[in-house]
Amino acid sequence: xxxxxxxxxxxxxxxxxxxxxxxxxxxxxxxxxxxxxxxxxxxxxxxxxxxxxxxxxxxxxxxxxxxxxxxxxxxxxxxxxxxxxxxxxxxxxxxxxxxxxxxxxxxxxxxxxxxxxxxxxxxxxxxxxxxxxxxxxxxxxxxxxxxxxxxxxxxxxxxxxxxxxxxxxxxxxxxxxxxxxxxxxxxxxxxxxxxxxxxxxxxxxxxxxxxxxxxxxxxxxxxxxxxxxxxxxxxxxxxxxxxxxxxxxxxxxxxxxxxxxxxxxxxxxxxxxxxxxxxxxxxxxxxxxxxxxxxxxxxxxxxxxxxxxxxxxxxxxxxxxxxxxxxxxxxxxxxxxxxxxxxxxxxxxxxxxxxxxxxxxxxxxxxxxxxxxxxxxxxxxxxxxxxxxxxxxxxxxxxxxxxxxxxxxxxx
Numbered sequence: 001x002x003x004x005x006x007x008x009x010x011x012x013x014x015x016x017x018x019x020x021x022x023x024x025x026x027x028x029x030x031x032x033x034x035x036x037x038x039x040x041x042x043x044x045x046x047x048x049x050x051x052x053x054x055x056x057x058x059x060x061x062x063x064x065x066x067x068x069x070x071x072x073x074x075x076x077x078x079x080x081x082x083x084x085x086x087x088x089x090x091x092x093x094x095x096x097x098x099x100x101x102x103x104x105x106x107x108x109x110x111x112x113x114x115x116x117x118x119x120x121x122x123x124x125x126x127x128x129x130x131x132x133x134x135x136x137x138x139x140x141x142x143x144x145x146x147x148x149x150x151x152x153x154x155x156x157x158x159x160x161x162x163x164x165x166x167x168x169x170x171x172x173x174x175x176x177x178x179x180x181x182x183x184x185x186x187x188x189x190x191x192x193x194x195x196x197x198x199x200x201x202x203x204x205x206x207x208x209x210x211x212x213x214x215x216x217x218x219x220x221x222x223x224x225x226x227x228x229x230x231x232x233x234x235x236x237x238x239x240x241x242x243x244x245x246x247x248x249x250x251x252x253x254x255x256x257x258x259x260x261x262x263x264x265x266x267x268x269x270x271x272x273x274x275x276x277x278x279x280x281x282x283x284x285x286x287x288x289x290x291x292x293x294x295x296x297x298x299x300x301x302x303x304x305x306x307x308x309x310x311x312x313x314x315x316x317x318x319x320x321x322x323x324x325x326x327x328x329x330x331x332x333x334x335x336x337x338x339x340x341x342x343x344x345x346x347x348x349x350x351x352x353x354x355x356x357x358x359x360x361x362x363x364x365x366x367x368x369x370x371x372x373x374x375x376x377x378x379x380x381x382x383x384x385x386x387x388x389x390x391x392x393x394x395x396x397x398x399x400x401x402x403x404x405x406x407x408x409x410x411x412x
Contacts, residue, residue, distance in 0.1 A: 011092070044056040065292070076213050159310055174360060184326075185288060185345065185352070193331065240353050245283075253342055
């Protein structure tokens, strides 16, 4: 559905003969992005091997970055062309990835957790076997899925439970919080209004678009490095330095812009400030990659199966809702505050680092089911039908070695 809407929205925008048609196409394309943003992280986390879950979930941010790189360079190239092609082509090209997704989706397996939730046990086992190709690991993963689905059926999770059940409410706050931090980092203000920001530094539009394209290409390299190390280093150890670094980079950028814009009487001094100010945007992109990748990873892995779609939908809604607010307010803020606007994002980033330090658990190395233990989830008990705490864990390293047994004893 998301792919089809993306095709329709892109086609309407690229072939538009009026502003109204562009707006309608943009709304439809926005619906497509919303559907895909909420669905893809769930799917990746549910089909991934525990060792590679962060890799697959992080690829969402990698592909978002790739989309930005393509859009930036297509925009730069189109700006050099006269006539309607300069705007029709950039708007039409978005149909291409939607078509690829619409064609490729038929070759992907269904989520085993979704199949098990529907009661299609045979298909769930078949998919797990196809994904992992290890009988011991398949059985261990299926047993985890089965146990957690039983607990979730007993709890009958609904939308209201996300706000009323303490464990789910905490999950929701953390997932929405990390998506909030992604936007309040300032990344999309730079991405959306880069030409306007560089105009304050006296760059023309063409040169601004070229700098933004280089910035986006380098950010993609940083995304790749982040994905490679996120499961080795851990979420918290990457998030906190990322947020501190982003705050520092934007604070330095604003200070340097002050010397350039308000210090025109000293050309040498202001020229150095100009070069250093531009450089800090590249430094900022280095630090953002950790938050960008982990925001999608964390949001997709903290919810139990029955609440995952609802929880990630709300966290994704938070991302786009806050993004809309900043997209509408930033032009006014840039006009009235100029470079001082970035001091606000410095404060946001440093506040986010403090929140992550005190409230966010480390989910590195946990399966989707064992993540539940971090939040004190309950499982259906045998005695008097009362719930008991879920304590079953599986040592993935043991599962991967055929001559070792899988530990099924409760974790101490």
